[in-house]
Amino acid sequence: MLFNKFAYPLSLATFFVTIISQAAAYDPLDPTGNITIKWDVMSWTPDGYVAVVTMTNFQMYRHITSPGWKLGWVWAKKEVIWSMVGAQATDQGDCSKFKGNIPHCCMRNPTVVDLLPGVPYNQQIANCCKGGVVASWGQDPSAAVSSFQLSVGRAGTSNKTVTLPKNFTLLGPGLGYTCSQAKTVPSSVFITADGRRKTQALMTWNVTCTYSQILASRYPTCCVSMSSFYNSTITPCPTCSCGCQSRNQCISSDSEIRTVVAMNASTSQQTNMVRCTNHMCPIRVHWHVKLNYKEYWRVKMTITNFNHQKNYTQWTLVAQHPNLNNITQVFSFDYKPLIPYQSTNDTGMFYGLKYYNDILMESGPDGNVQSELILQKDMNAFTFKQGWAFPRKIYFNGDECMMPPPDAYPYLPNSANSDLIASSAMASFLLLVLLVFW
Structure with a gap:
């Protein structure tokens, strides 16, 4: 019997492609x-x-x-x-x-x-x-x-x-x-x-x-940025989180938006209308650790749409964090825990209130939705150290968002103590002001 020297490599390549595609299709959260x-x-x-x-x-x-x-x-x-x-x-x-x-x-x-x-x-x-x-x-x-x-x-x-x-x-x-x-x-x-x-x-x-x-997409379609009341540093989305292949086609000014809209109307073709940013993502999710109380802590989430031609109807956001099993109150969003197939309930789905904010509008003054969460502390695990307060994963509309590297998370200053952190509402306010203009 003759041996085809190409048969084994091709079969092996096919095997690995199949395994990789199956692994990519598996979603541990669903x-x-x-x-x-x-x-x-x-x-x-x-x-x-x-x-x-x-x-x-x-x-x-x-x-x-x-x-x-x-x-x-x-x-x-x-x-x-x-x-x-x-x-x-x-x-x-x-x-x-x-x-x-x-x-x-x-x-x-x-x-x-x-x-x-x-x-x-x-x-x-x-x-x-x-x-x-x-x-x-x-x-x-x-x-x-x-x-x-x-x-x-x-x-x-x-x-x-x-x-x-x-x-x-x-x-x-x-x-x-x-x-x-x-x-x-x-x-x-x-x-x-x-x-x-x-x-x-x-x-x-x-x-x-x-x-x-x-x-579905060669690159991620969303990214996550972070900030906290105990550190003045804002951790941005990683550069080119969603790929920079369309950087030459992004929108950088209001006048350019009007030009592209007029061109689309005359040619019946859709041109990329994502705002020029370092991350080049149509969606950015910002997680801000806002306040610390004796038995609770507070988080603000903001979803911003950088796409000038697309509304996101019935959007969903999924967050994975160990303290979501003790979530106490959610403002402005609906919330549903995703009963996990793991040992702990650490994943939840957020989505807009019907007829209120269930449509994330295209980029502009109304192109964001936001909510605040109050979570009860698990005293055996709760800490602000080593980025514990930030999510493990974020998904928007089912796509996993690009996260900053762990060493870039806002860190807790060595001199910080619980009394100082608890009284930092003014610092949190100033940081949010910076975030609005960022």
């Missing part, structure tokens, strides 16, 4: 989070079937924002989509072989998008028509579902003759999902509106899509 696509065959037709496709976002803090999801797949045979309700294919394809009744889509690899709100009622089904926006399960389970109906032709007309589509993709700006192959599962059971009767799908298959930040 290890079971995924988007599950369920395909329920509801009835047979003369040349195929009618199915309801339901996309459920089981991720605790990662959602799909505007302009929404794009779902794609490859047909196993020569199937066509005769019609759709609640969604539409982006490309009809070549349907020239059909006379009279023309299919909605003849593409072998169709791409489907959600309809926009406000479409006529006869084009809607339940959980459709939200422009592809899907909330996270932890924030709003009722809005974490998106559905559409399609009639498939030139397909099998029984459980034994239907062939499952393959190579599913979940696409969209910032969406880094890898989808499994479709797998037949026990048929879904439905309850009628009056709750008195059960019905069952004729056939059901599932596809599971998992998120990878590496696939």
Whole structure:
């Protein structure tokens, strides 16, 4: 037997790529989070079937924002989509072989998008028509579902003759999902509106899509800066936290913003409109250790949007800190502890109050949201030394933010004592003033 000297290196390379991609997709703060696509065959037709496709976002803090999801797949045979309700294919394809009744889509690899709100009622089904926006399960389970109906032709007309589509993709700006192959599962059971009767799908298959930040973006999309009342130094985001590849395209002045907006309007193209900064991130999270009390301590969090063309709707922020298990009060944000799969409850999700600050506006005077937290001290662990008061990790909209190196954290002066720290409200105020103009 001849030995191919290239076979082993290629196999080894493939193995490591697979391992790395799987590791990147694993989220220790949400290890079971995924988007599950369920395909329920509801009835047979003369040349195929009618199915309801339901996309459920089981991720605790990662959602799909505007302009929404794009779902794609490859047909196993020569199937066509005769019609759709609640969604539409982006490309009809070549349907020239059909006379009279023309299919909605003849593409072998169709791409489907959600309809926009406000479409006529006869084009809607339940959980459709939200422009592809899907909330996270932890924030709003009722809005974490998106559905559409399609009639498939030139397909099998029984459980034994239907062939499952393959190579599913979940696409969209910032969406880094890898989808499994479709797998037949026990048929879904439905309850009628009056709750008195059960019905069952004729056939059901599932596809599971998992998120990878590496696939979504080559660089981080947010960074963290820090300050404290006991040290006048402000620790900025690391330089080029989000990569500096777009530094030549960033916005540095108000006049430049107006020029770019006018250019976008005339060309119908979107140009990068992130404000020029050392970190070059569209989002910065600032964690300020504000005050120290006898049994409590206080933190201020500020999220600033440096993107001049994007609002962040239904944003989420996840923080990991050992004292979050004793959080007492949260101002201006909603808060939900993420029940961990670790031994301690040290992770929580923050998000805006509905109709108040659940939309983080584009860069400008209103381009920030902020909250303060009061945490009860764990006297066995609490300290201001060695950066203990700062978060271990911060995620914004599900992406992990770039943190400063630990040796750059604001340090506690050697001469500091608890009485001095407790009476430092004025120092905290002055530092916040500096932060506003920074």
